[in-house]
Amino acid sequence: MAPELRGCGLGLMAVVLLATPAMAQRSRDYTPSQFVSALNGLGYPVKLTDTVETPIVRQAIRDFQRRYNLPVTGTMTPASQDQAAALVKALQQNLNQVLKPSPALPQNQYYGAQTESFIKVFQSRNRLPVTGIATLEIRSRLAQALLNSGPPQAVPAVSQSNARPLATNASSVIPPIPPAPEPPTAAAPVAAPPLPAVVAxxxxxxxxxxxxxxxxxxxxxxxxxxxxxxxxxxxxxxxxxxxxxxxxxxxxxxxxxxxxxxxxxxxxxxxxxxxxxxxxxxxxxxxxxxxxxxxxxxxxxxxxxxxxxxxxxxxxxxxxxxxxxxxxxxxxxxxxxxxxxxxxxxxxxxx
Structure with missing residues (x-):
């Protein structure tokens, strides 16, 4: 549903139309670990064990804020959380449309084990490195798949837990996917120069x-x-x-x-x-x-x-x-x- 337009005249209406894109996307604040998990899942070079106070996470947040035209503070501002929530929900919706999993992947603001698992499914089917990381390139390929895909093969159900393990074995979550070597401890680096994000x-x-x-x-x-x-x-x-x-x-x-x-x-x-x-x-x-x-x-x-x-x-x-x-x-x-x-x-x- 489009944001409600309030104010007198078109001049004030514009302020509402240009509000943060994900006002209706985020149901609650991220915890620091959840926000780091979202950054990691979206391809920023942070570890799931990092805290938001570490220099590498603060730099990743600054890069994220610059990319999406947000005030650059290096901290978990509400606008940064809104943008992350919008990106993750868009990713989950695209995965549901392309993979047609049963049951469907819940659409929420969290980059958890289920989201990671379905990214691995998509990567495996497209002969890409199976990392579970939705880099900008992966999200762009997913958008293209929306246009090109026919009736997809159903994806087996995965664990309903939203907790994301620090190291996930693809074969233990989704049996049909052959085991693939995990990436180094650090998350996959952001592609340079990056492609546009799906909803960015x-x-x-x-x-x-x-x-x-x-x-x-x-x-x-x-x-x-x-x-x-x-x-x-x-x-x-x-x-x-x-x-x-x-x-x-x-x-x-x-x-x-x-x-x-x-x-x-x-x-x-x-x-x-x-x-x-x-x-x-x-x-x-x-x-x-x-x-x-x-x-x-x-x-x-x-x-x-x-x-x-x-x-x-x-x-x-x-x-x-x-x-x-x-x-x-x-x-x-x-x-x-x-x-x-x-x-x-x-x-x-x-x-």
Whole structure:
């Protein structure tokens, strides 16, 4: 269910739309060991025996926070826990859709023994190293499998315990999987450069002196397009690019990069993680663009048409805002840029 929209006018609505993506995903706070287990399961180089105070875990948390555009503190902030919960739940949902286990893998915020076991199943079936670690590459392959898989073979039931052993023998949890050598004590390192996570937002470049990038052009909608109309595939791809998602502009929306971007968007706004540009997803995109364009009207000295498309005028207004505020100038309305625009618009409305 999409987050409830509150506030007066579109300017205040934007603040709600850009809230932390997993507000409804996390049922409770992680314990330190549970959070370390989630980091380990998502591919960060920490051990299950490490504590959150150790330098390697603090560095992993900082890397996690930078990747998902969170305040970089190196601690278990609520926003960091929300993001981890959203990633783990998206991973579990994708595993259920691809593997069709019986019973289904419970969807919760914990990277426990069951999640690890089903990752091993997926890795074994795809002739990948069987580690039980859902690195960014594994999550990207899982997203692609959603598009390519036929009726999958049922996965045998596994232990219902959520406790994750420090060393798990694959054959003792899931009999059909042949034993595979376990990785070193340290978790599998994060791939470099990493691929986009299934539900992860595009990493945002750190703030730096104004750097002017080449102007990107976006399709200008036809004059006869009416509000409420769903996007064409080309229009939707350009919207994703305008919102800062790193997709291949020459590929269809079935391409892995687009599926990953759409699932990230869906997770951020509480939509079903279909990885497709379905009607609820397009409706939320229209709402985000209208809010963005309305707020640009409030903070800009130039008129901005509310078109529901990421056109050249919108890109130019975003570039002007970035230049005024000493941000990287690229015309892309990433999450951090939209948040900055929303904050200024909100202050002007309050005045």
């Amino acid at each position: 937002p595009l990493p945002v470049a750190p703030r730096r002196p104004v750097m002017v990038a080449p102007v990107q052009t976006f399709a200008t909608p036809r004059p006869n397009v009416k509000f409420g109309r769903l996007y064409t595939e080309l229009e939707f791809r350009r919207v994703l690019q305008g919102l800062g998602y790193d997709i291949n502009p020459t590929k269809f929306l079935s391409d892995t990069s687009a599926v990953v971007a759409i699932q990230d968007f869906q997770a951020r706004y509480g939509l079903a993680l279909t990885g497709a540009a379905d009607q609820p997803t397009q409706a939320m995109v229209r709402k985000i663009l209208r809010v963005l364009q309305y707020n640009l009207q409030l903070v800009s000295d130039r008129p901005v048409a509310i078109t529901e498309f990421y056109d050249d005028a919108t890109s130019a207004s975003v570039r002007a805002f970035q230049q005024r505020n000493k941000l990287r100038v690229d015309g892309l309305a990433t999450v951090s840029v939209r948040r900055a625009i929303d904050n200024q618009a909100k202050r002007r409305l309050i005045k």
